[in-house]
Amino acid sequence: MMNSSLIRASTFHIPPPLQCTTRDNVITSPNYAIEGRNLSYSITTKQGKSVPILQDCSITIPSGQLWMLLGPNGCGKSTLLKVLAGLLNPTHGNMYVKRPKSFVFQNPDHQVVMPTVEADVAFGLGKFNLSQDEVKSRVEKALDAVGMSDYIQRPVQTLSGGQKQRVAIAGALAETCEVLLLDELTTFLDESDQMGVIKAVKNCLGGDVTALWVTHRLEELEFADGAVYMENGRVIMQSDTKSIMAVLKERISSYSDQINL
Ligand SMILES: Nc1ncnc2c1ncn2[C@@H]1O[C@H](COP(=O)(O)OP(=O)(O)O)[C@@H](O)[C@H]1O
Numbered sequence: 624m625m626n627s628s629l630i631r632a633s634t635f636h637i638p639p640p641l642q643c644t645t646r647d648n649v650i651t652s653p654n655y656a657i658e659g660r661n662l663s664y665s666i667t668t669k670q671g672k673s674v675p676i677l678q679d680c681s682i683t684i685p686s687g688q689l690w691m692l693l694g695p696n697g698c699g700k701s702t703l704l705k706v707l708a709g710l711l712n713p714t715h716g717n718m719y720v721k722r723p724k725s726f727v728f729q730n731p732d733h734q735v736v737m738p739t740v741e742a743d744v745a746f747g748l749g750k751f752n753l754s755q756d757e758v759k760s761r762v763e764k765a766l767d768a769v770g771m772s773d774y775i776q777r778p779v780q781t782l783s784g785g786q787k788q789r790v791a792i793a794g795a796l797a798e799t800c801e802v803l804l805l806d807e808l809t810t811f812l813d814e815s816d817q818m819g820v821i822k823a824v825k826n827c828l829g830g831d832v833t834a835l836w837v838t839h840r841l842e843e844l845e846f847a848d849g850a851v852y853m854e855n856g857r858v859i860m861q862s863d864t865k866s867i868m869a870v871l872k873e874r875i876s877s878y879s880d881q882i883n884l
């Protein structure tokens with residue numbers, strides 16, 4: 624059940640679009656890295672029935688910031704992230720996400736494909752026709768940004784889960800990704816590994832890089848510039864972290880059986 628306190632005017636805040644131009648299904652907006660307007664996504668069952676997964680979701684993430692996406696299990700966080708990543712096509716709505724963009728999956732073992740850290744970060748650069756020096760320089764810079772420079776020659780199978788996630792993020796940075804869409808990266812990690820990943824992400828931001836981070840860990844909110852809260856396929860609230868935290872704390876007891884907050 625939806626709690627009316629969640630939608631009171633003081634905390635419900637989705638800023639109006641800035642100067643936007645709409646072209647086909649795309650919005651372009653200068654100050655936001657991510658903008659989704661009234662996004663819906665439905666699946667069709669074998670019986671031909673349409674089942675809504677996302678309904679009328681609007682989300683606006685300023686450039687250069689880290690925002691969290693929170694909500695109970697099954698509320699649609701991963702689906703919204705995949706729509707923003709372009710992995711799923713929205714059924715309705717408009718969106719704009721700066722490019723290049725990269726989606727990083729939850730399971731660290733699904734991220735790394737090459738035998739060594741250096742080869743893995745360089746893997747995605749093959750398509751750019753870069754000189755060897757340029758590849759080397761991008762790999763080193765990206766590993767430095769995620770605090771993994773000392774591991775450049777290490778076999779990836781010797782890394783912890785969090786280190787693998789940082790290598791995956793370095794791969795995205797090496798490709799000069801401007802938007803990182805990060806889906807519950809810290810779920811399988813212990814506390815120190817978790818902190819390593821979130822600090823690495825923080826260190827990459829500002830300038831041209833923006834991150835949207837799906838999490839169920841409330842303590843990660845303190846690293847964020849703002850947060851978006853979802854329930855039942857809808858964006859209920861987008862706000863600063865303090866306001867989100869206050870509302871979530873009110874609600875913890877009412878849905879602690881559904882969400883690990
Ligand atoms: N391809 C699909 N087929 C059927 N149901 C789906 C599919 N993708 C997502 N869902 C359902 O949509 C809801 C939202 O899923 P998801 O986005 O993974 O939620 P979250 O990431 O918040 O846990 C869940 O109830 C899930 O079972």
Ligand SMILES: [Mg+2]
Pocket residue numbers: 700701702807
């Ligand atoms: Mg998910």
